[in-house]
Amino acid sequence: MKILIVDDTTFMRYNLANIFKGMGCEVAGEAANGQEGVELYKKIKPDLVTMDITMPVMDGLQALKAIKQHDPGARVVMVSSMGQREFVLESIKSGAAGFIVKPFHPDKIKNMIERLEKGLPEISLPGTQAN
């Protein structure tokens, strides 16, 4: 599975990349803001994007919309500490495949990947998958 990580902190990109690599996924690209994320998406066509929300230049919600517009089949999972309802709703309306609230347990990422691979319903919200 080819992954694109979009997050403005090096630290988070490093940690996410480690988790994905540990699962045998290929981290095909990393971007530090929404705009770079959109450009990279077009270039590398990843199977999955993890998207932070609060970022400079272009925030994650705008980037999500831009990616979905370019490729309606894109699978973008929001990974953000902005867990407020308004952000979750906005993400889902804009076509996010999931929403993971930071800080997260690596298992959450694993579960999400497994579900996406099995082709299960793509919306994986924290809270709906409790237990």
Add this chain to the structure above:
Amino acid sequence: MTGDNNGKHTPDNDSIAENLTLINEDNPAGVTENEAASQEYRPVVTPEMVNIFINEAMELFEEAETALLELEKSPEDREYIEQVFRVFHSFKGNAGFLGYRDYEKLSHKAESIFEDIRKGRSLVNEETVSVLLSVIDVMRDGTRNLKPGETADLPGKDILIDLLDNLEIFSQLLPEMTEQPPVDTPAGVTVTCTVKEEEDFFYQNGQCRDNHGEETPCPPPLEKPEGKERCKDPEHDAGSPENNKKQSTIQRAIRVDVEKLDSLLDLVGELVIAEAMVSHNPDIQGLQLDRLDKSLLQLTKITREIQDMAMSMRMIPLAGTFQKMTRLVRDLSLKVNKRIKLVISGEETEVDKTIIEQISDPLVHLIRNAADHGIEAPEERMAAGKPETGHITLEARHSAGEVLIIVKDDGRGLNRQKILKKAGKLGLLQDEAKDLKDEEVWNLIFEPGFSTADNVSSISGRGVGMDVVKSQIGKLRGRVDIRSTPGQGTIFSIRIPLTMAIIEGMVVRVGKAGYTIPIISIKESLQPRPEQITVTPGGLELITIRGEILPVIRLHELYKIKPTYKNLTEGIVIVVESDAKKCCLFVDELAGHQQIVIKALSGYFGKVRGISGFAILGEGEVSMILDITSLVNSAESLLENSTAKHAV
């Protein structure tokens, strides 16, 4: 799904929203029960994770600090508000991941203050900036010392959280008080500065919010016409590229280990030498080899380009260093109760990273001195007919292979009498003090142990004197000049050669040996006429050049070599200068100037007198680079000894 769909709801919104039930509205961090469980989880923290965390945190804090200082000047600048918010938000996320609860808590508080500000519920004022700067200071000190596997307690965080709470409470209290006179900050708040214009502060906090904390349309501006600005919809503005132009200059850059850059420069040095060895090879001298010459020319050109490129990769703008001074001056002016403004120009000037690393301390020292001793108290300034606010100017620019950094203040200037008095006490003066030029008097303040302050204050003069400034700049092969006019201020000009590793050198011959003198130290070279030469009874030779009497050092005597010429009038005399002191070096001939790659002396040589390193010349010959400073100093003491003998 609760199934509580009464048909009115659009299925996309509220059903999902109910499904979520995850976000506790009372919990601004949006931490759910589920999340709370995952907070117990502690990731395996590797040293590398902590390193990345620390490095990034330092960058983030610097970013926030810069933005906060800008906000102090223009409190409504959306861009900086967003930036500060984002920094605390990012840092909170990172700290949370590593389970650093104290940091998470503190940055969360700071973030929510800025959340209010960006939503227009509250405004930036001097107090916000002060408290948040302290928060950054504390977190920065703590972060620096984090170690993997250790807990990350943050001493003093409770005080800061109290301060942040107070900021929040104060801004929430305001709407009810709009009709009342301005109030003081709530009891228990200790902040380093007070609100400057209470009316303004008052207005800023009250207008864009009703009692329920809902945003309301902004009322027509009362006193401040720009009041409307504050009610712009932050969500709408936040992410648009136009609004974030400043941040969008994210460079297309990769991180390279500094060690790799250093060894690249070493290799380029070798390349420069190898290139000179080929093109000056004795085997091809005097031969007519057109095609080879053409290729060699090409080689030389590319070598120079690679050299320039390798150098430029180590060049960093001074902006970061200068920016820190803004904070310094801000804190200083509060501490000494003077109004001081720092004016920065030329911060885009690029210098070698070695310079960046070492220039900060001397600059801090000079600025501290300017703020503490240079700039007068407001009353004194007014009395002297000067503007109340003192100015310290920090300026940088390139000039002829050097970087020139100027620290200028418009304060009272240096006091000649005071300096001379002090110097006399310290025994730094010969008896002819009255004849000293101003320049020489000013230079006395660089003497060890010198400090003109009658009372050593906590700001400058904490045992480290101006002599340290001078020696630190000396280490960079730089020099400091002082100009000062009583009542008008003092100017410190620092000149440092742009590169540290490759210099322009003059190769001189003494017998069979070749020595290298840095071009920057050479004033002139001449063949003296007999009438210019005098010899002291102590045996020291002196040459008079345009009325100036300079001692001569014969390099062949110093290094015990057989020279071609023993007579001063036959060889060449080179006048060298260091720290405004001059002497003459006697050599056989000048062999030409070339780019010199400095090779440091190996440790096992110990300290060799008069030599600062080695250079490999085009022919592969090793040449010693003369340490002009120590030569000039030894000539000076020779001169003193010989005149002393003369006097006896």
